[in-house]
Amino acid sequence: MALKKLQAEEDMVVIIDNLIRQVYWDLEAIKAKLGCADLSEEYIREKSIELEYIGQKTSKYAKTLIKAKQGSARRLSAVLTGADEIAATTLLKEASDPTVLIVEDDVVDERLLVMALERAGFSVLVARDGREATNIINNAKPTDIVLVDNMLPYVSGLQLLKVIRANRAWSETAVVMLTDNPSEREVVYVMNNGAQDYIEKPFNPRELVARLNRFVH
Amino acid sequence: MAIFDSTVIAFVSYLSIGVMSLTLVVAVLTLYLRLRLISGERQRRRFNEKWLPIMEKGMYELPKAVPTLKRSELVYFLWLWNSLQERLKGEVKENLNVVARMAKVDAMLEGLLWSNSVNSRLLAMNTAGHLQALTVWGELKNFVQTSENPVVALTAVRSLIRIDSKAAAAVFIPLIGIHKEWPPTQVAGRLKEVKPDAASAYLEGIILAASNEELPRLIRYLRFASVRTAIFVVEGLLAKADNEEVIAACLSVIGEVDSGQSLHLLRRYADHPKWVIKVQVANGLSKQGTQEDVALLLNFLGDREWWVRYRAAHALGSLPFMTLAQLEELKRGLEDSYAIDALMQVIEEKRMAV
Numbered sequence: 201m202a203l204k205k206l207q208a209e210e211d212m213v214v215i216i217d218n219l220i221r222q223v224y225w226d227l228e229a230i231k232a233k234l235g236c237a238d239l240s241e242e243y244i245r246e247k248s249i250e251l252e253y254i255g256q257k258t259s260k261y262a263k264t265l266i267k268a269k270q271g272s273a274r275r276l277s278a279v280l281t282g283a284d285e286i287a288a289t290t291l292l293k294e295a296s297d298p299t300v301l302i303v304e305d306d307v308v309d310e311r312l313l314v315m316a317l318e319r320a321g322f323s324v325l326v327a328r329d330g331r332e333a334t335n336i337i338n339n340a341k342p343t344d345i346v347l348v349d350n351m352l353p354y355v356s357g358l359q360l361l362k363v364i365r366a367n368r369a370w371s372e373t374a375v376v377m378l379t380d381n382p383s384e385r386e387v388v389y390v391m392n393n394g395a396q397d398y399i400e401k402p403f404n405p406r407e408l409v410a411r412l413n414r415f416v417h
Numbered sequence: 418m419a420i421f422d423s424t425v426i427a428f429v430s431y432l433s434i435g436v437m438s439l440t441l442v443v444a445v446l447t448l449y450l451r452l453r454l455i456s457g458e459r460q461r462r463r464f465n466e467k468w469l470p471i472m473e474k475g476m477y478e479l480p481k482a483v484p485t486l487k488r489s490e491l492v493y494f495l496w497l498w499n500s501l502q503e504r505l506k507g508e509v510k511e512n513l514n515v516v517a518r519m520a521k522v523d524a525m526l527e528g529l530l531w532s533n534s535v536n537s538r539l540l541a542m543n544t545a546g547h548l549q550a551l552t553v554w555g556e557l558k559n560f561v562q563t564s565e566n567p568v569v570a571l572t573a574v575r576s577l578i579r580i581d582s583k584a585a586a587a588v589f590i591p592l593i594g595i596h597k598e599w600p601p602t603q604v605a606g607r608l609k610e611v612k613p614d615a616a617s618a619y620l621e622g623i624i625l626a627a628s629n630e631e632l633p634r635l636i637r638y639l640r641f642a643s644v645r646t647a648i649f650v651v652e653g654l655l656a657k658a659d660n661e662e663v664i665a666a667c668l669s670v671i672g673e674v675d676s677g678q679s680l681h682l683l684r685r686y687a688d689h690p691k692w693v694i695k696v697q698v699a700n701g702l703s704k705q706g707t708q709e710d711v712a713l714l715l716n717f718l719g720d721r722e723w724w725v726r727y728r729a730a731h732a733l734g735s736l737p738f739m740t741l742a743q744l745e746e747l748k749r750g751l752e753d754s755y756a757i758d759a760l761m762q763v764i765e766e767k768r769m770a771v
Contacts, residue, residue, distance in 0.1 A: 308500055315473055404507035405476075 297323040298416035299343040303333040303360060304378070305352055309401070313347065316405035317412070330355025334363050342370040344416050347399075350379045350386075358390065365394040374415035378403070464493040472501060475516040476509040486520040491529065494520065495540045502547045514548055523550055530556050539572050546576030554580060561589055567599050574607050583615045590619035594627055594635060601634070608641035617646040624650055629660060636666035640673040647674045655682060665693045672701030680705050687713050692722035699725065703732035711736070715747065718756035726759040734763035741767050 300322045304310040314324050325343060327333035330352040337346075337360075346364055350357035357377055364370050377390045377398040390398055397411055471483055486494055498517055502510055517523070522544065529541035530553060542560070545553045557580075560573035577585035590611075593604055608616055620635075620642045627635050636654065639647040651667045658664050668686060671679045683701040686694050699717055702710045717729030733739060733747065744767065748760045 309504055311473075312501070312504055315476075319477060402504050402506050405505070405509055406507055 297321050298345070299323045299325065300345045300347055300412065301325045301327065301333065301336060301343040303327045303330065303346065303348045303352060303357070305329055305349065309349070309378075312405070313403075313408070316408055320409040320413070322412070329353040330357070330360050333360055337364055337367055337370055342373045345374045345376060345412055346370075347376050347378060347412070350377055350382075350390075358393065361390065361393055361395055374412075376412065376415075461493050461496075464490055465497055468494060468497060472498060472513060472516055476501075476505075476512050479512055479515055480519070483516060483519045486522070486525075488525065491522070491525050492537060492540065494522065495529075495544050498522075499540065499543050499547065510547070517544070517548060523548055523552070526550060527553055527556070535566070535569065538569065542569075542572045542576045546579035549580045551580060558588055561592065567596070567603070570596070571599060571603050571607060575610065578607060578610045582611050586611045586615045586619055590616060591623060593638065594623040594631060597631075597634070601637075605638065605641070608638055611641070613641060613643040613646075617642040621646055621650055624654075629663070632660075633662040633666040636663065636670060639670045644674050648679055652679070652682070661689075661691045661694060664689070665691075665697045668694065668697035668701055672697060672704060677705050680707070684710070684713070687717075692720065692725050695720065695722070695725045696728050699728035699732045703728070703735040706732060706736050708738065711739075711747075715751070715756075718751065718759055719753045726755060727762075730759035730763045733760065734767055 298321070300317055302310060302313050302317070302324060304313060304326070305328055310326055310328075314326065317324050322345075325336070327336055331354040333346075333348070333352075334355055348357045348360055352360065355363070357379075361375055361377070364373065364375055374396040375394060377395045378401055379386060379390075379398055380401045382390075382398065382400065387398055396415065399408055399411060467484065471480060474480065475483075494517075498513060502513055505513075526541050526545055526548070529537050530545070532538050532541070542557060544550075545557060554577070557573045557577050561570050561577065564570040564573070574585065574589045577588060589607065593599065608620075620638055624632065624635050624639065632654070636651070639650055642650070647670055651670050654663060655667050658667065664686065668683060671682055683698050683705070687698050689695060689698075695717060699714065702714060706714070711733065714729045714733050717725050718733075720726050720729070734744060741764065744760065744764050748757060748764065751757050751760065
């Protein structure tokens with residue numbers, strides 16, 4: 201996978217700035233909505249709390265972008281909704297780290313998975329349900345790995361597995377299923393349908409990382 | 418008339434005042450409860466914002482110090498800490514235990530175990546299990562032996578298992594025979610957490626001491642014993658059993674433990690007149706059946722009982738050597754429309770899976 205190697209945090213800042221301007225939203229429109237047209241762009245970016253008012257669709261991602269800019273931007277975690285998905289995968293592709301799409305509806309599980317994988321050097325993208333994940337898969341560039349919870353709202357983990365396997369662009373992406381107490385039959389079923397591996401919940405973060413590393417190194 | 422009028426007016430006035438006062442009291446009470454809820458939520462959020470990063474960081478790198486945990490914050494801490502513990506395995510759990518000990522949770526636990534709130538008590542028990550707090554073993558054992566609330570008793574059982582599964586087996590398995598009110602799925606869940614070797618002798622003990630009415634309920638727990646014990650006990654029971662429920666329970670254990678050595682027992686009951694027994698035979702054969710059981714299962718497909726036909730069809734579909742083409746071939750050889758229907762469902766399911 202030919203990924204552009206980022207030399208320094210500044211590279212990421214430039215990418216984020218460009219994306220904010222070009223891809224995500226019209227900065228002037230944000231200023232107008234906030235009623236603070238005289239404020240500098242820097243101020244708006246730093247005050248992530250104000251961005252809550254822009255609306256659910258963009259605020260979470262905006263915060264993530266700001267966090268990525270302010271903190272260590274090497275590993276970017278994007279909590280996605282709606283229109284941000286495609287741009288976010290574009291952004292992830294700019295990173296040098298291996299990429300994972302986590303599809304998980306449980307907020308605490310999601311947080312623990314993101315933390316374990318980010319610590320291990322993965323760039324992480326999150327979808328909260330099967331529909332959101334399907335949208336990403338159909339519209340965005342593939343990630344190296346997809347980690348899918350078996351029990352998801354709207355589109356089940358197994359259905360999502362079939363969606364991934366039916367998409368040629370994602371044919372090289374490894375799919376790892378997250379399952380609660382799986383039966384032998386379930387394990388055989390997911391493996392027969394194109395999953396590369398499965399991880400049982402509750403999960404061991406070290407084991408998770410070791411298993412996922414097999415698909416990127 | 419005038420007197421009547423004034424009485425009515427007075428009555429209506431008092432009634433109105435009463436209703437208005439009551440409405441006011443309810444409104445004030447609702448407002449108070451709402452404010453309390455909001456304030457509690459705010460407090461919890463503030464607590465989580467402070468402690469979640471500490472716990473998350475502590476999972477990977479042990480902190481040198483943690484903030485002082487106030488007694489009023491203990492329940493918030495335990496909710497958060499337990500929600501992480503329940504989702505994780507491995508070394509990170511140990512590190513979370515260290516964080517809890519640094520916050521002196523273990524010292525505050527005993528008090529919470531005797532709280533008037535059942536929720537707090539359950540939270541304390543669960544925490545004791547994760548923390549492997551041997552100091553409260555006596556209290557937990559007491560809850561198992563004396564609590565009339567199955568949720569409390571079985572939560573205490575789980576904590577004992579987490580602390581020392583072998584010793585916990587000795588405490589709770591002998592009580593399974595007595596506590597009919599303990600939900601079977603929860604009992605099964607607890608038995609699953611005990612190693613089969615630790616559970617075997619106690620399970621054998623309660624089954625050998627059980628009355629005929631209790632036997633079917635208890636036999637099913639044998640699947641959590643070692644295969645050797647389960648088969649030994651079941652063979653002994655089948656040798657003298659004439660009760661259909663006992664036979665069905667024994668056959669369900671044979672099917673579950675999947676030893677392959679007891680295939681002859683399953684086949685022996687294939688001609689039994691009771692459908693509950695034939696269902697268990699079909700279930701058992703779905704895991705252990707061989708080529709020579711195909712004819713037997715095809716025969717079951719024509720049974721008058723739907724459950725037998727349904728299980729037989731699924732057993733045929735589950736046989737490891739059975740392909741989709743072979744199932745189609747078998748279907749073509751059938752004449753009974755019920756048998757064809759049963760097999761068609763399995764063929765369609767298998768086709769979808771492929």
